[in-house]
């Protein structure tokens with residue numbers, strides 16, 4: 001068989017790859033891949049119907065039939081270029097043995113873990129009774145998705161997950177976790193280490209079950225000073241990337257350190273070697289592209305409030321994002337999760353505008 005035929009075949013397989021993966025590999029696909037953080041969720045009536053029947057949010061996460069169904073809902077409705085596994089970042093502490101509940105309209109509640117003794121009482125490894133259900137959902141989603149649609153797995157970054165474990169809930173500035181890191185560094189370091197190891201294994205499980213790429217959500221990176229950002233956001237993510245790629249060579253990984261500065265993002269890319277960084281809506285796009293456009297793919301960064309507003313504000317914002325990233329490896333996304341009050345027609349308007357139809 002001639003080398004020419006082989007390279008023609010390689011070329012064809014590159015072209016048939018989901019466009020999201022082309023962008024993550026540093027190429028510029030012939031159209032911009034689109035997905036939305038929290039794309040399966042309460043803004044969709046079909047999600048609310050399943051959620052109501054299940055009764056409890058965690059039941060959705062641990063029942064493969066339901067997790068598969070709600071993951072696929074936004075793909076069927078909008079034809080996004082990627083599906084993201086329906087689950088939650090707090091499944092990791094839950095599978096370590098932290099009791100977890102979601103109260104309607106109040107967000108998550110965990111039994112706080114604030115001392116070395118409390119950490120020692122948790123599991124060393126994730127409970128397979130919980131995690132295997134998530135991994136079963138991953139392989140079934142992959143089997144049901146169209147070939148051209150990428151499947152993303154995810155986990156929370158150790159810093160962000162630790163903030164919820166220590167406070168037992170979301171707080172405005174994550175003061176409890178910041179204080180714990182200062183007052184009891186031995187406990188705090190051990191908690192981060194536990195999360196690095198278990199999160200890496202969890203991502204490896206998702207990739208082996210069929211996820212095409214994974215995203216690490218560091219939603220609370222923005223409350224850290226530059227030194228703490230290196231220590232508690234970059235360094236744990238660097239270790240996760242290296243553990244994951246030791247098991248899954250070439251694993252594609254997106255880091256989303258929400259609220260990071262451009263020097264912080266630059267250091268993150270340099271230290272971790274992630275394929276892409278997620279940008280929140282405050283990012284300076286031209287400056288970010290100038291600094292990082294040749295080093296990794298850039299994902300983002302429509303303000304979720306612009307998607308609620310719709311109209312000309314939405315069109316103008318989309319046009320600016322596309323213009324700023326034209327010719328770069330860009331994945332269109334929001335700067336944070338879509339909010340429940342977002343009108344579905346605005347999502348349709350967004351997709352049509354990006355795809356030029």
Ligand code: CP3
Pocket residue numbers: 036037038039040041042051057084085086087088089090102104105106107108154156170217219337
């Ligand atoms: O993006 C997706 O569609 C995949 C599913 C997904 C969920 N949560 C579903 C969910 C993902 C990737 C997450 C990540 C997550 N969870 C993060 C990181 C991203 C971010 O938003 O910053 C965080 C911090 C959490 C923790 C969490 N889960 C909170 C604070 C809440 C309550 C606030 C809220 O929006 O309700 C959740 C609950 C949650 N996770 C819901 C969904 C669809 C709503 C639960 C419901 O149906 O009542």
